[in-house]
Amino acid sequence: MSQTKTVVAINGDGIGREIVAAARRIVDAAVTKDNITIEWVEKKAGGEAIDAYGEPLPAETIKACETADAVLLGAVGGPQWDDVAPSIRPEKAILGLRKALGLFCNLRPVRIFKALQDYSPLKPELVQNVDFVIVRELTGGIYFGEREEAEGEGPNELAWDKETYHRYEVERIMDVAIETAAKRRGKITSVDKANVLASSRLWRKIAQEKAAANPEIDMDYLYVDNTAMQLVVNPGQFDVIVTTNLFGDILSDEGAVVSGSLGLLPSASIGTGTALYEPIHGSAPDIAGRGIANPLGTILSAAMMCRYSLNAPKAADAIEAAVEKALEAGYRTGDIYKDGMQRVDTNGMTAAVLQYI
Numbered sequence: 353m354s355q356t357k358t359v360v361a362i363n364g365d366g367i368g369r370e371i372v373a374a375a376r377r378i379v380d381a382a383v384t385k386d387n388i389t390i391e392w393v394e395k396k397a398g399g400e401a402i403d404a405y406g407e408p409l410p411a412e413t414i415k416a417c418e419t420a421d422a423v424l425l426g427a428v429g430g431p432q433w434d435d436v437a438p439s440i441r442p443e444k445a446i447l448g449l450r451k452a453l454g455l456f457c458n459l460r461p462v463r464i465f466k467a468l469q470d471y472s473p474l475k476p477e478l479v480q481n482v483d484f485v486i487v488r489e490l491t492g493g494i495y496f497g498e499r500e501e502a503e504g505e506g507p508n509e510l511a512w513d514k515e516t517y518h519r520y521e522v523e524r525i526m527d528v529a530i531e532t533a534a535k536r537r538g539k540i541t542s543v544d545k546a547n548v549l550a551s552s553r554l555w556r557k558i559a560q561e562k563a564a565a566n567p568e569i570d571m572d573y574l575y576v577d578n579t580a581m582q583l584v585v586n587p588g589q590f591d592v593i594v595t596t597n598l599f600g601d602i603l604s605d606e607g608a609v610v611s612g613s614l615g616l617l618p619s620a621s622i623g624t625g626t627a628l629y630e631p632i633h634g635s636a637p638d639i640a641g642r643g644i645a646n647p648l649g650t651i652l653s654a655a656m657m658c659r660y661s662l663n664a665p666k667a668a669d670a671i672e673a674a675v676e677k678a679l680e681a682g683y684r685t686g687d688i689y690k691d692g693m694q695r696v697d698t699n700g701m702t703a704a705v706l707q708y709i
């Protein structure tokens with residue numbers, strides 16, 4: 353008898369539908385190794401939900417996520433919703449889900465795939481050993497602080513956003529960073545702007561307390577501007593980077609591009625409720641509906657889902673190994689295509705991975 357796990361699939365917008373469909377095929381095939389069957393529950397969020405219900409995150413979607421074993425999300429947003437009111441932008445769906453599910457931590461592993469080593473915009477010798485995880489705080493800081501949209505006239509027209517951090521928010525994200533580092537090389541870089549921001553000074557004080565209480569961890573402290581520079585000068589130095597919501601958003605895009613494979617990078621958002629898995633890249637409206645999107649970021653996110661939420665470690669390992677093999681065999685979607693490689697579309701890449709599962 354196999355065990356059934358419930359996963360909410362949120363396609364979202366743009367290429368979301370295509371890449372989630374690809375990942376579902378892979379997961380269904382892989383989880384048989386752990387004697388698991390998936391019951392997929394499709395729910396809407398983002399632009400698609402705005403069109404269907406007039407709101408980006410219907411209560412029904414939240415409810416389904418709350419009771420599921422995991423959530424797999426494609427991507428949300430697109431130009432057709434650029435002019436909707438700020439309160440119902442498609443991005444509100446993902447922010448609302450993070451808050452509703454208590455997903456205070458976003459894990460973004462950045463590594464170099466051997467087959468793609470020469471895809472980084474950095475010199476090959478700089479990126480050979482790149483293998484780090486960004487631990488981004490996800491339900492606090494300026495993303496969720498008070499704000500006022502622009503008001504007033506002329507030069508005095510004013511808008512503002514407030515950055516706040518409570519001690520408990522910093523402590524729990526530091527705990528995840530420490531746990532993550534303990535399973536890796538034991539090194540943490542805590543990133544802040546403590547030379548200017550009060551919230552960063554609290555952040556750093558708590559990071560230092562945690563470092564003192566966990567002597568097996570080697571913690572250092574960098575300002576965010578310096579970190580942005582170090583990421584292109586010497587990205588191999590990092591093991592675990594722990595940082596605030598806004599800094600983590602910015603640094604994770606930089607980290608992704610350093611790896612040369614933005615389309616391949618997965619993420620897991622974890623916390624107190626059901627965890628959510630999604631690729632780092634966006635909804636790529638320019639290529640949506642053409643069946644050519646790279647599904648590997650979503651497929652690798654689904655591998656993280658198997659490992660952390662579905663108790664399917666064999667499936668997770670099998671998916672990650674199959675992706676490596678497909679890349680080594682030369683299969684490439686358009687975004688990572690180079691001369692001499694085997695150009696495939698979304699279905700072709702999915703089939704290529706599937707054959708190695």
Ligand code: IPM
Pocket residue numbers: 443446447601
């Ligand atoms: C990300 C995205 C989101 C964020 C957007 C879509 C709200 O850029 O997950 O990094 O800023 O957190």
Ligand code: MN
Pocket residue numbers: 601602605
């Ligand atoms: Mn981002």
